[in-house]
Amino acid sequence: MSLTATQKKQYRTIGHNLNPLVTVADKGLSEGVQLEVDRALEDHELIKIKFNVGDRKVKKALIxxxxxxxxxxxxxxxxxxxxxxxxxxxxxxxLSNLLR
Incomplete structure (x- = not known):
C-alpha cells in the first residue's frame, strides 16, 4: 500500500485535530497494544499513537x-x-476519521 504525497498531506491535515488513541510505554509492543491498535485502525482507519519511550532510536524501531x-x-x-x-x-x- 503506497500513498501519494497528496494523500499523505490530506491525512496529515485530518490527523492534526486527532488525539492519540493508544500509548506505547516502557513495556513496548505487547500483544494487548497490538490488538488495540489493530482494532482502532479497523474502526478509525487513521489514528495517532503516543510513544513514551526515552530513546529516539528505540521509538523509531517501535514505530x-x-x-x-x-x-x-x-x-x-x-x-x-x-x-x-x-x-x-x-x-x-x-467512526472513520476519513469519512466524518
Missing amino acids: RELCEQVQAELIQEIGNIALIFRESDDPDPK
Whole structure:
C-alpha cells in the first residue's frame, strides 16, 4: 500500500485535530497494544499513537515494527506522536476519521 504525497498531506491535515488513541510505554509492543491498535485502525482507519519511550532510536524501531505488525503505513512522526493509516474493508461512517 503506497500513498501519494497528496494523500499523505490530506491525512496529515485530518490527523492534526486527532488525539492519540493508544500509548506505547516502557513495556513496548505487547500483544494487548497490538490488538488495540489493530482494532482502532479497523474502526478509525487513521489514528495517532503516543510513544513514551526515552530513546529516539528505540521509538523509531517501535514505530516501524508496529506498522509492520498491523500492516499500516506511517503518515507522520512528530516528537512522541505517530500518525498511522490502514484502509478498512468496510469503514463505519460514524467512526472513520476519513469519512466524518
